[in-house]
Amino acid sequence: MQPALALQDVVVAFGALRAVGGVSLTVPKGQRRAIIGPNGAGKTTLFHAISGVVQPTSGKVIFEDADITALPPHRRARRGMGRTFQITNLFPTLTVRQNLFLALRGVSPGKFNLFGHARPTAEEQQRSAAALSLARLEGREDIAVANLSYGEQRQVELALAIANQPRLLLLDEPAAGLSPSERAMVAEVIRALPREITVILIEHDMDLVLGLVDHVTCLHEGMVLVEAPPEGIRGNAAVQEVYLGRPRH
């Protein structure tokens, strides 16, 4: 079976700094994959290369058999890639409903309706309701996003990314800055995603990650350090070393 995403020797260099120094990885369809690593390991830069925000210096990004290395972010989104942002990135002056509407229209030609009414079609309404219920935002539709709590804004992040039913979902620290109970709720939302969606997740919280995913890639200094299922990560000496430092006896 063709993989959902394949990276071939991706390098992202900013001047002399190689933030990503030659990463190859293959994510099969429907897999839940976590990318972990200490600060500065190159996780977010790698995410930017996958979503198109930065162009790799060399290497290839293959999405469902198509080479998308040179495509800008909006073209990748139209091919079925959704993402969330580490730092909440929404439309604060618009209501939750309008945020969802923009997400749904982003991949349809209906966004070029210049003088019509901004009303969702029946199908869009249904999708919007499904995304809101998955992200547990029912009843909050008519509130401007700026007036939501931080936790709820993180839920809107998720709702926007899943509204279009992407085939590949990139989650950049979805639980960043949340309380333990909110983190558990985000984990539930991710767990409830349809299995056919391939999910790649960056997260610092090991406990959250290891209970959620099928496979883990640990990055260190821009390179793949270890790739293993969660149970192989927990006791892995190399992973412990980069997170905690080398044991001195």
Add this chain to the structure above:
Amino acid sequence: MKRQLAWLLVLLAAAALPLLLSSYHVDLATRILIFAVLAMSIDVLAGFVGRTSLCHGAIFGVATYVVIWASAKAGWAALPAMAAGVLAATLVAALFGVLAVRTRGVYFLLLTVALGMVVWGVCLRWTTVTGGENGLRGQDMRPALLVARENFYWLVLAVAALCSWGMWRFVNSPFGLSLRGIRDSESRMRALGYNVPLHLFVGFAVSGFFAGVAGAMYAFFNEYVSPTSVAMAQSVAGLLMAIVGGVGTLFGSFIGAAAIILLENTVSWYTDRWQSVLGLVFIFTMIFAPEGILGGLRRLAASKGRTR
């Protein structure tokens, strides 16, 4: 329904004005309507896309120049001349749009200033076509039916109403919502599948179209155009009307245009330093009423509604 009725009443009241006003004041009201359309076209960008333009006076002036040139030099009838003026303004706006859509904030502002200066320079120096500093004078440009100032006022009122409705529909359309999304977060819009520069380009061109309609009406109103009409002061005046009325309120532009033009008119009785007064108005608005008149009223109404 109630809302439509309110708008109908406003429109009827505006239509009744010439029956009450002196001919001098009818001209003043006509001028207010024309500049309100210009201010609104600026508000479409400033209020709904977060891009403040300082070249809309130039786009407006291009339409004025083309209409008068087509009418006086080429001998075209009013309607084709008007169409040519609006088309020229839209094309200029589209060209400016191509150049400006990749910038934002102060860079967008400065780029639009520079583009406006280019238009002004062309109008000043291309003497054979534009008449240079002397400008262009039209003669009997209006069709017979519109020579009477009341009739012309009613036409301008109708066009201004149509333009307002069009811009209101535009900012509230799915496309208009995408512009507001771009104002709030460009990176999120890209991640959702939007080609941000394309949307900005279309937004700029549509806004330029409406500025062009205002400029074309101004040609028939004034029957004279000189480089002053495309100078930066024109863009600043239009922006100031949008700000005084309330950026992002769209219809505030009517209030802003009325306030500025009536003030100019009054002040000019007493002093030649109108530009200084305009500057002071700008400063006081920014400090004491940054949301403008309509924006402030809306906020007051909203807070009253909450305490009740």
